[in-house]
Structures are given as structure tokens and as C-alpha cells.
Amino acid sequence: MAASNDLKALPFTLTSAGARFPGPYLDREPDSMFVVSVVQQKGGVGKTTLAVNLSGELRQRKMKVSLIDADPQASASAWSLPRKLGFHVRAELITSGTVSQWLRNVLKQQADVTIVDTPAGLGPVFRAAIDVADIVLVPCGPSSLDLNSVRNTLTAITDHLKNDNRNHPRVVLVPTRVERETPEGQQIGEELGALGETVSPALSHDAYYVRAFTQGVTVTTAAPASNAASEIRAVADFLLGQIART
Numbered sequence: 001m002a003a004s005n006d007l008k009a010l011p012f013t014l015t016s017a018g019a020r021f022p023g024p025y026l027d028r029e030p031d032s033m034f035v036v037s038v039v040q041q042k043g044g045v046g047k048t049t050l051a052v053n054l055s056g057e058l059r060q061r062k063m064k065v066s067l068i069d070a071d072p073q074a075s076a077s078a079w080s081l082p083r084k085l086g087f088h089v090r091a092e093l094i095t096s097g098t099v100s101q102w103l104r105n106v107l108k109q110q111a112d113v114t115i116v117d118t119p120a121g122l123g124p125v126f127r128a129a130i131d132v133a134d135i136v137l138v139p140c141g142p143s144s145l146d147l148n149s150v151r152n153t154l155t156a157i158t159d160h161l162k163n164d165n166r167n168h169p170r171v172v173l174v175p176t177r178v179e180r181e182t183p184e185g186q187q188i189g190e191e192l193g194a195l196g197e198t199v200s201p202a203l204s205h206d207a208y209y210v211r212a213f214t215q216g217v218t219v220t221t222a223a224p225a226s227n228a229a230s231e232i233r234a235v236a237d238f239l240l241g242q243i244a245r246t
């Protein structure tokens with residue numbers, strides 16, 4: 001693991017970009033864009049942390065990335081304020097009566113991948129984010145309360161798509177804030193797997209994620225040798241594998 005001050009010491013750089021850009025995605029139509037929505041009923045599970053760090057890693061792989069901040073709390077927009085992220089964060093809120101315009105705005109992004117960060121909850125933003133997504137990422141914290149909110153989120157996704165005949169988005173559960181040394185941390189992958197959905201590699205509970213937000217950077221650009229960066233790369237690899245299968 002990198003020294004704990006790596007995020008402070010390392011300048012923002014995109015120099016390690018590109019080399020790992022995987023083949024399957026490039027096989028798709030050149031003008032096709034994938035939309036990845038990050039949703040969860042529960043607040044504070046790491047939606048924004050996942051959305052921003054994943055965007056940073058995909059950008060490092062030379063992909064055109066657009067991050068839509070659909071949360072009135074505007075955490076992703078705040079993250080981008082120091083202008084060090086290297087990709088565009090666009091605040092795009094749904095207010096009453098603007099869902100169809102919001103969907104159009106998301107779909108007109110000029111990007112290879114558009115990632116949508118949503119507020120906690122299962123309301124109109126959640127539903128619009130499901131409608132627009134090719135892949136839905138559901139970050140899941142490791143406590144039993146977290147598992148309840150994951151179940152509720154999955155039920156709400158199923159209910160919303162029940163009468164929808166279009167292709168349904170692929171759902172991927174992302175274990176977050178996992179304390180790997182605890183029994184709960186060791187069991188979370190299995191418990192999530194029992195829910196019958198695809199489970200990605202996990203993100204640990206790690207101060208690097210917190211520090212990246214404070215400094216307006218992402219873990220893979222600012223501390224590429226850190227454990228957190230390896231985890232984000234593993235989730236990005238997994239996501240791109242899923243995209244290749246859609």
C-alpha cells in the first residue's frame with residue numbers, strides 16, 4: 001500500500017492513461033454511449049464516491065466521460081470545484097415536470113460513458129436514472145441495515161421495470177466501505193450474492209476515498225499505488241466487462 005500522504009504528495013496526472021483501455025468496448029458502434037446510473041435508497045453508502053472515482057478511472061483509460069450530478073446536494077459538483085478531475089461534471093436536476101427534458105439532456109452527452117450520480121431515495125430521480133441506464137450500480141454498505149436498503153432498492157427497480165418491455169438495464173451490486181478484517185466484511189460478498197444479482201469487486205473502508213474528495217481528486221489519479229486505486233481499477237474492469245456483455 002502507498003504511504004498515507006501519497007494523495008497529498010502526488011500531483012494530478014493522466015499520464016498512466018490508456019494502456020488498459022479494454023478491447024471489447026471499442027468493438028461497439030463508435031457513436032454509442034453507455035449510461036451507468038448509481039442508485040441506492042440509503043444515504044451515505046458511497047454513491048458519489050463510486051461515481052466520481054469510477055469516472056476518473058475511465059477517463060484515465062482515455063474514454064470520454066461525462067458525470068451527471070442529479071443530486072440537489074451537489075456532492076459530485078463540489079468534488080469537481082478545484083477543477084482537477086479531468087472530466088466534466090454537469091449538474092442536471094430533475095424538478096417537477098422536467099423528467100423528459102432531463103432524460104434528453106443525459107442522452108445528448110458527447111461521451112463514451114455517462115455516469116449518473118443520484119440522491120438517496122426511490123423517487124423520481126431514482127426512476128429516471130433507471131430509465132436512462134444501460135447499467136445500474138447499487139453501492140452496498142456492509143451492515144444488516146445496509147442489506148435491507150439494498151433489498152428495498154432491488155425491489156423498487158423490479159417494480160419500476162415490471163411493465164416496461166424495453167431492454168432492462170443490468171444491475172450490479174458494489175460492496176462499499178467493507179472492513180475486510182471483520183466477519184461482516186468477509187461475508188458481505190456472499191450475502192449480496194444470495195440476492196441473485198451480479199456482485200462486483202468490493203471497495204474497502206479506506207481514508208483515501210475521503211481524502212480524495214477533500215482534495216478534489218480521484219484515487220487512481222492522485223495515488224495510483226494505493227489499495228483504493230487498485231479497488232477502483234478492479235471495479236472499472238468489472239464494469240467494462242459488463243458493458244461488453246450488454
Ligand SMILES: Nc1ncnc2c1ncn2[C@@H]1O[C@H](COP(=O)(O)OP(=O)(O)OP(=O)(O)O)[C@@H](O)[C@H]1O
Nearest residue numbers: 043044045046047048049120177204205206209210
Ligand atoms: N469506501 C469508503 N471508505 C471510507 N469512506 C468512504 C467510502 N466511501 C464513501 N466514504 C465516505 O462516506 C461519506 C459518504 O459517501 P458518499 O458521499 O459517497 O455517499 P453517498 O451515497 O453519495 O451519500 P448521499 O446519499 O448523501 O449522496 C463521505 O464522507 C465519503 O468520503
Ligand SMILES: [Mg+2]
Nearest residue numbers: 047048071075
Ligand atoms: Mg452522493
